[in-house]
Amino acid sequence: MESILQFIPFAIIVLMIAVVLVLFMGLSGMALSGRITPIARNKLMRVRVYLQGLIVLLVLITFAASALN
Numbered sequence: 001m002e003s004i005l006q007f008i009p010f011a012i013i014v015l016m017i018a019v020v021l022v023l024f025m026g027l028s029g030m031a032l033s034g035r036i037t038p039i040a041r042n043k044l045m046r047v048r049v050y051l052q053g054l055i056v057l058l059v060l061i062t063f064a065a066s067a068l069n
Contacts (some may be wrong), residue, residue: 008062016053022048 026044029036034043 005062006063010059012055012058014049015058019048019051019055022051 022044026036026041026048029041029044
């Protein structure tokens with residue numbers, strides 16, 4: 001359990017970087033006046049929301065594990 005708790009902060013940072021990258025991919029696609037299709041923008045938005053949900057889940061796991069100790 002201890003090794004998992006040491007891995008979670010690293011995973012959160014990697015996921016946060018991934019969220020920023022996906023966000024900028026979507027923003028740059030909109031800024032380039034429609035070079036990216038609405039379907040692709042929707043997929044990027046879904047990926048971003050899934051990544052953010054995973055970050056929240058990992059943070060909750062970390063809080064729950066620290067409360068139990």
